[in-house]
């Protein structure tokens with residue numbers, strides 16, 4: 001029974017599992033845990049734990065029967081696939097010095113995963129690597145993954161990282177369990193069917209080090225009953241830090257699995273007294289109830305996030321509104337974002353009040369040009385600003401998309417704006433205006449600010465802005481920060497070509513770890529002081545990875561923008577200053593061809609270039625520390641924006 005319903009959110013984290021011991025009566029295991037216990041699935045050993053291939057050669061293999069729990073017929077196919085995760089024998093040690101144990105382990109691992117695949121289980125839980133070396137374990141898992149059907153392999157990793165201050169550097173590196181995960185997944189080349197099941201312990205590492213895991217492919221969190229505290233009623237509860245962590249898991253579709261023995265016998269007994277006959281005697285039910293309580297107590301997803309759920313971590317090509325003509329449904333999406341237009345209206349109002357003193361309000365007419373007017377929402381916002389401030393306007397709406405111009409004409413007619421608004425069907429870079437503008441209003445911004453070529457377009461429009469004229473926006477700045485984003489990395493890698501690794505993507509970032517605060521990259525100011533000022537840019541950035549984060553993997557860079565529309569009116573998506581409830585822009589993501597591992601407290605040095613040619617603008621990027629990457633997108637060979 002799912003933990004609860006959160007409106008709009010159908011993520012996997014609604015389902016809670018329980019880790020069980022081996023029992024060769026699988027129907028009983030399922031009945032007891034699902035129907036009496038109300039868990040959604042079991043993580044159950046498939047094979048008798050006393051089995052060792054080398055010992056049982058004669059008895060078992062001689063008869064051709066491995067000691068699996070029941071035959072495939074004891075459960076229906078849908079029961080196997082929906083309610084059972086196979087727990088691979090925990091005794092296996094594929095990197096043991098003991099050759100017999102090592103070979104037994106390899107054989108058993110392969111037999112068990114093969115059986116799990118035969119049953120169409122969704123996933124198998126692999127035991128945590130024992131010791132510091134996991135090369136042979138990873139080699140065997142990698143072999144399995146090469147021939148695997150859809151089965152997911154969850155590598156069990158204890159959530160431990162020692163406190164940096166109390167350890168010397170060597171032991172920090174050895175004992176941080178992220179390191180063993182990282183080593184394992186590098187050996188398996190970031191295989192998309194290899195993910196993590198985190199074992200949660202009673203003490204938790206620092207918040208920064210926990211944050212790393214939200215960019216990794218964590219599918220499950222195993223909560224041992226030892227983690228639980230006892231509340232005043234004798235029932236299990238979790239510390240505030242554990243509660244926050246579990247909420248983070250819920251928000252990232254990570255499933256909870258309860259494990260261990262009941263250490264709250266009183267709570268189990270109380271539950272028995274009040275529950276019906278079927279739910280009697282499941283000793284872990286109070287823990288499930290508590291996890292359900294945490295789930296149900298979460299705030300419902302805001303409407304905007306519900307709308308954006310389907311876009312999470314989904315790579316999209318950025319728009320090219322200059323080279324291409326936008327479609328009606330794209331304009332429709334823009335126009336739904338009331339917050340954006342409210343900010344523009346505020347900016348225009350302030351500019352009008354500054355430009356026209358009260359005593360001239362009825363006589364003076366301000367020439368305002370909306371360049372890139374689309375279907376007219378900025379024309380409307382400007383006219384509303386005029387009405388609100390009691391100022392008079394003459395408006396030019398300049399738009400190069402002939403299809404949008406059709407709608408603009410219809411709008412002007414419908415609203416009766418014919419005397420105030422002149423529509424110009426032209427590219428702003430080529431239009432010969434008959435008079436100059438007091439105010440130039442535009443919204444040509446991409447997720448990275450200048451990436452939809454606002455600078456180049458406004459260079460062309462500046463010709464018809466008065467010497468003392470105002471540009472709204474007056475400036476915009478791009479921002480970058482390094483991220484762990486294993487899902488995005490794998491999605492880019494799946495294309496198996498260079499082009500996709502050298503392309504920037506628009507993406508609603510969710511399964512990412514932001515490893516250091518974002519930093520400003522390129523700024524453009526309008527109007528330009530000098531016409532000769534180039535739009536090429538170069539910036540070197542140095543990001544410090546906090547020492548308590550531990551090591552982390554950088555899969556690329558998240559990019560944002562912030563625009564100053566006029567004076568203190570801004571609009572943007574940089575996380576620390578983002579305009580609330582605005583949904584017109586997702587972030588941008590610049591991938592790295594090969595992920596780069598950074599150590600705790602180390603500096604990541606990255607270089608970004610904005611390059612301009614006669615027909616296109618493009619970015620190049622590369623890392624120089626702690627190690628060098630190739631320069632990405634040299635000469636714009638893979639990704640560029642057409643002029």
Ligand SMILES: C[S@@+](CC[C@H](N)C(=O)[O-])C[C@H]1O[C@@H](n2cnc3c(N)ncnc32)[C@H](O)[C@@H]1O
Nearest residue numbers: 321322334372373374399400401427428443457
């Ligand atoms: C991001 S849309 C914004 C549309 C509208 N202002 C809004 O807020 O919904 C940018 C618009 O600018 C237009 N545009 C881009 N470059 C242009 C240019 N050089 N000259 C004229 N229009 C341009 C595009 O066709 C598109 O309609």
